Amino acid sequence: MENFTPWTSLLGGALLGLSAVLLMLFSGKVAGISGILNGLLTPKKGDFLWRFLFILGMASSILLLVPFSIELPTVSGQPLVFIIAGLLVGFGTRLGNGCTSGHGIVGIGRFSTRSIIATCLFISVAALVVFLRLHVGAL
Template structure:
């Protein structure tokens, strides 16, 4: 929180919300990244191009903003095996929870989905618990 900038956070959140609304209005799709990505591996006829464009747009956005002085969070050095295990657990969790943080937290809550509100409360609670365990007890 030492470099927290509320205006850039507000602008980023507004852009995320705007992109989710545009995708929902014009394609009738939810902007959940796990669903967009997994849909590339189980494509339906005519359902791949928008997914590729959405993901490429995310990467291009970062590539455009980096030279302008914006930075990406640094990933702490750690065990590659631990990162792989964490990634697998996140993937399993998004499959079991029928979506990821962006799908439930941004899109689902914006549509007042009870399932998404419950999912968001659960993953935020677990995230807070993990941070407390890590910071206070030195776990992980």
């Protein structure tokens, strides 16, 4: 399996968990990316800076990988498909009242029943889509 990267995946997961814990510990905020981004696009007074810095840090974190010569994934495909997929993800996060980071990392860590159910649903749908894409070619 050429894309199996257990150590970098473990490190990435640990860093995600650490960032969620630190954000909750020092500010009481949940590290749900869709909620952070939504609050950035519709800011309330005094609530913009931390959201902006979180998104900036997340987006620029790729620069930390450069000294370690870690191979970055490449993405190819049709831009329209990515736009539609992004809109569907946005719709899904509104429908599910959160995203995989909010429910999967923070919610499960807090033993939230709603988040456990939502995360199981996210993973089940993702597995179904991958199966259909690889074996049926429907997507």
